[in-house]
Amino acid sequence: MPSAATPAPCYFLQFSFYSSPLGLPFFFTATTIATSGRGGLVAAFTGRWELLDASCIARNCGRAVSSPPSLLPFVSAPRALHASTDTTIMRFLFNIRNLHSPTAQCTSKCEEDEKKRFCWLRFDKRFFGSAAAVIERNASFSTLNSDDVSYFKDLLGEKSVVEDEDVLLTANTDWMRKYKGSSKLLLQPKSTHEVSQILKYCNSRCLPVVPQGGNTGLVGGSVPVFDEVIINIGSMNNIISLDKVSGILVCEAGCILENLISFLDNHGFVMPLDLGAKGSCQIGGNVSTNAGGLRLVRYGSLHGSVLGLEAVLANGDVLDMLGTLRKDNTGYDLKQLFIGSEGSLGIVTKVSILTPPKLSSVNLAFLACKDYFSCQKLLVEAKRRLGDILSAFEFLDNQSMDLVLNHLEGVRNPLPSSMHNFYVLIETTGSDESYDKEKLEAFLLRAMEGGLISDGVLSQDINQASSFWRIREGLPEALMKAGPVYKYDLSIPVEKMYDLVEEMRIRLGQTAKVVAYGHLGDSNLHLNISAPQYDDKILAQIEPYVYEWTSKHRGSISAEHGLGLMKANHISYSKSPETVRLMGSIKKLLDPNGILNPYKVLPQSLKSCH
Amino acid sequence: MKIMVAIKRVVDYAVKIRVKPDKTGVETNNVKMSMNPFCEIALEEALRIREAGLASEVVAVSMGPAQCVDTLRTGLAMGADRGIHVESTTGLNPLNVAKIFTRLVELEKPGLIFLGKQAIDDDCNQTGQMVAGLLRWPQATFASKVVLDKEKQVATVEREVDGGLETLSLDLPAVITTDLRLNQPRYATLPNIMKAKSKVIKKYTPQELNVDIRSDFEVVQVTEPAKRKAGVIVSSVDELIDKLKNEAHAI
Numbered sequence: 001m002p003s004a005a006t007p008a009p010c011y012f013l014q015f016s017f018y019s020s021p022l023g024l025p026f027f028f029t030a031t032t033i034a035t036s037g038r039g040g041l042v043a044a045f046t047g048r049w050e051l052l053d054a055s056c057i058a059r060n061c062g063r064a065v066s067s068p069p070s071l072l073p074f075v076s077a078p079r080a081l082h083a084s085t086d087t088t089i090m091r092f093l094f095n096i097r098n099l100h101s102p103t104a105q106c107t108s109k110c111e112e113d114e115k116k117r118f119c120w121l122r123f124d125k126r127f128f129g130s131a132a133a134v135i136e137r138n139a140s141f142s143t144l145n146s147d148d149v150s151y152f153k154d155l156l157g158e159k160s161v162v163e164d165e166d167v168l169l170t171a172n173t174d175w176m177r178k179y180k181g182s183s184k185l186l187l188q189p190k191s192t193h194e195v196s197q198i199l200k201y202c203n204s205r206c207l208p209v210v211p212q213g214g215n216t217g218l219v220g221g222s223v224p225v226f227d228e229v230i231i232n233i234g235s236m237n238n239i240i241s242l243d244k245v246s247g248i249l250v251c252e253a254g255c256i257l258e259n260l261i262s263f264l265d266n267h268g269f270v271m272p273l274d275l276g277a278k279g280s281c282q283i284g285g286n287v288s289t290n291a292g293g294l295r296l297v298r299y300g301s302l303h304g305s306v307l308g309l310e311a312v313l314a315n316g317d318v319l320d321m322l323g324t325l326r327k328d329n330t331g332y333d334l335k336q337l338f339i340g341s342e343g344s345l346g347i348v349t350k351v352s353i354l355t356p357p358k359l360s361s362v363n364l365a366f367l368a369c370k371d372y373f374s375c376q377k378l379l380v381e382a383k384r385r386l387g388d389i390l391s392a393f394e395f396l397d398n399q400s401m402d403l404v405l406n407h408l409e410g411v412r413n414p415l416p417s418s419m420h421n422f423y424v425l426i427e428t429t430g431s432d433e434s435y436d437k438e439k440l441e442a443f444l445l446r447a448m449e450g451g452l453i454s455d456g457v458l459s460q461d462i463n464q465a466s467s468f469w470r471i472r473e474g475l476p477e478a479l480m481k482a483g484p485v486y487k488y489d490l491s492i493p494v495e496k497m498y499d500l501v502e503e504m505r506i507r508l509g510q511t512a513k514v515v516a517y518g519h520l521g522d523s524n525l526h527l528n529i530s531a532p533q534y535d536d537k538i539l540a541q542i543e544p545y546v547y548e549w550t551s552k553h554r555g556s557i558s559a560e561h562g563l564g565l566m567k568a569n570h571i572s573y574s575k576s577p578e579t580v581r582l583m584g585s586i587k588k589l590l591d592p593n594g595i596l597n598p599y600k601v602l603p604q605s606l607k608s609c610h
Numbered sequence: 611m612k613i614m615v616a617i618k619r620v621v622d623y624a625v626k627i628r629v630k631p632d633k634t635g636v637e638t639n640n641v642k643m644s645m646n647p648f649c650e651i652a653l654e655e656a657l658r659i660r661e662a663g664l665a666s667e668v669v670a671v672s673m674g675p676a677q678c679v680d681t682l683r684t685g686l687a688m689g690a691d692r693g694i695h696v697e698s699t700t701g702l703n704p705l706n707v708a709k710i711f712t713r714l715v716e717l718e719k720p721g722l723i724f725l726g727k728q729a730i731d732d733d734c735n736q737t738g739q740m741v742a743g744l745l746r747w748p749q750a751t752f753a754s755k756v757v758l759d760k761e762k763q764v765a766t767v768e769r770e771v772d773g774g775l776e777t778l779s780l781d782l783p784a785v786i787t788t789d790l791r792l793n794q795p796r797y798a799t800l801p802n803i804m805k806a807k808s809k810v811i812k813k814y815t816p817q818e819l820n821v822d823i824r825s826d827f828e829v830v831q832v833t834e835p836a837k838r839k840a841g842v843i844v845s846s847v848d849e850l851i852d853k854l855k856n857e858a859h860a861i
Contacts (some may be wrong), residue, residue: 016661062853065645185854265626266853358638358669360641360642362642365800366797367800433642434680441803444800445618445804448800448801453800454799455799455800455801456799457797457798457799457800457801458797458798458800459621459797460644460645460684460687460797460798461624461642461645462622462623462625462642462644463622463623463624463644463647463765464797512736587753
């Protein structure tokens with residue numbers, strides 16, 4: 001029985017070494033523990049240590065790790081699920097302490113009496129995706145066998161068929177380390193043809209698959225739930241063409257967003273989307289999840305800027321919709337189905353996207369507002385007075401600011417003189433430096449005189465601008481470092497948005513910290529609840545309240561993150577039964593066996609009508 | 611006491627430098643220009659000294675084309691009291707700048723001069739030293755800590771040298787050039803940006819200051835550094851040894 005179906009806890013041990021015991025980034029491989037389960041734990045504390053540098057850590061743990069003192073490796077023991085595991089882990093931690101003098105310190109989240117012994121270590125007991133606990137593996141799916149593996153090896157070549165446990169561990173685990181599958185196979189196709197052949201085979205065998213890009217999703221959509229075959233598109237990373245007159249870029253789905261951004265930069269264009277995960281996320285994943293990000297207020301959603309795409313259906317059919325036309329009213333615009341459907345209808349293999357010209361003059365202001373009402377008024381004013389150059393309007397509350405200052409290194413408060421309730425980032429992008437600056441300054445002066453802004457700074461160079469952006473973009477990372485977090489990504493009418501945050505603070509009281517930030521320009525709130533531990537009691541305080549509240553105010557329970565596994569069963573908070581049923585019919589039409597990214601996007605209850 | 615600070619307008623630190631196709635220099639058209647980071651540090655130090663009550667006025671000086679006024683406005687928004695802009699459309703080399711600056715020092719009579727240790731565009735690292743030489747003032751370059759004694763009219767300057775820290779004691783007036791670790795410059799706040807708009811920027815030309823800006827050297831060519839070749843992955847130790855012997859001639 002695959003582990004995700006068992007409602008038993010998995011363990012995440014999180015170590016913070018404030019100084020390295022051996023003068024080196026100190027570590028043992030996650031896989032030593034993870035792959036051998038309980039035996040691995042024993043092996044680890046009897047002295048099988050490995051010293052790895054930061055890049056190995058990043059590779060093993062699938063996330064960038066800066067050098068100590070902020071080293072925060074994760075070690076998981078996914079199959080050590082016995083009642084005795086608790087004791088095993090306790091003993092294990094105790095042995096680490098004995099092996100290495102307690103040069104490190106950290107908060108502990110163990111039982112009170114254990115606190116002293118493990119004062120320099122902390123470990124969180126996490127449940128892998130509460131939703132997974134109630135989902136059962138679809139019995140009509142086949143199980144991978146050795147013939148399948150040899151078929152794929154013949155098709156793709158040995159190198160593109162990965163069974164290595166280290167690589168699989170990373171690919172099975174999501175960025176938040178909240179969801180974890182148990183796939184035994186990762187395929188790395190290099191062409192559309194290969195993707196088509198893979199799907200054709202999987203469909204005939206009824207083998208479920210999960211398409212994966214940069215695996216930066218936040219709702220468990222990009223990792224297997226059980227043993228789905230992972231199809232990673234990362235090897236398909238060629239840029240096919242750029243029309244330098246119209247700015248239309250055609251590329252393969254595995255191109256990393258940041259690489260596209262720098263490629264376009266050299267040719268005087270920009271991507272119409274930008275988000276914090278740009279260094280890892282891939283354009284195919286961005287399109288499949290209809291990623292929003294920081295510049296949506298200016299360039300609109302991917303439903304507008306994606307001009308065409310190529311997608312492979314479950315039966316292996318390749319749909320060539322790779323148009324490069326801005327206008328094309330011939331029949332149903334089917335490409336839209338693949339934008340935001342999270343790989344449940346087909347795998348996107350190529351994308352053509354309209355990229356706006358790069359404008360040289362970018363200005364950024366970091367502002368403080370005394371209340372939420374001022375932030376709203378400022379937004380209205382900014383749209384009215386800076387409309388032609390406004391390119392981002394972001395907000396964060398003082399709890400967010402606190403968190404970033406406490407958990408991210410090298411971040412400084414741009415407005416240190418006093419603590420403010422809200423902070424707003426306004427970015428303008430235009431073509432004339434002095435004109436734009438003058439315009440922005442005049443706007444800010446007005447807003448300050450009108451009392452909308454209580455203080456603010458204007459970046460004078462790119463370095464300052466990056467450090468202001470770092471505060472906003474670093475928030476997800478700071479939350480991760482702060483500990484367990486419940487994340488909600490909601491579209492709520494701007495004037496109501498912060499009411500929810502305040503209500504949540506009252507509901508949760510001292511049990512958890514409510515942190516709010518988001519894309520105010522797009523009415524998109526990122527509500528984060530940072531808790532001392534993952535706790536069903538806390539979760540019960542949040543869900544379904546947050547969803548109900550959002551639904552009541554005609555908001556969306558997923559503004560830009562998607563539904564994935566986390567919210568698949570909650571779709572009805574935002575969509576009518578008729579709509580969901582039609583979605584189910586479309587899914588059935590395009591993927592009759594349901595092999596594409598199963599258990600996600602649509603509710604499980606729909607499956608019964610299959 | 612008055613402090614004079616030189617600030618230079620350069621291609622922004624974060625911009626990727628491109629060489630002009632005709633190889634006469636680097637592309638500055640449509641490129642973000644900002645204050646040289648070392649100059650920012652110099653100005654910050656001067657402001658801190660003024661705020662500590664050890665100086666009465668900070669004057670920021672910039673030389674070059676009309677847009678240098680933007681850089682001076684940034685300096686004024688950070689807190690400089692007034693600005694001086696020496697307008698020149700022709701390029702200025704460090705000796706030209708040092709001569710012009712020396713003339714301004716004669717007019718302004720500051721008690722202390724701060725400059726960045728170098729500009730990130732030409733990386734000359736000469737102007738501060740030349741100014742001190744022309745004025746015959748004591749100098750401390752690459753300062754990482756500055757302490758002023760107003761009574762004794764002495765500046766104590768720590769500088770990072772290869773083996774550790776060197777501490778110098780200078781009689782004022784003096785010239786100090788600033789290194790990266792001296793301080794962290796402040797941001798320009800909105801109220802200060804607004805105040806800066808009404809601050810005075812005085813304009814001069816090199817001719818008015820009687821400085822001949824002839825250049826005694828000529829830039830022949832500017833080229834990009836050679837691109838690094840991609841590495842190869844060898845499949846065996848034998849192949850590696852073979853390559854080291856026969857291709858790289860390293861062993």
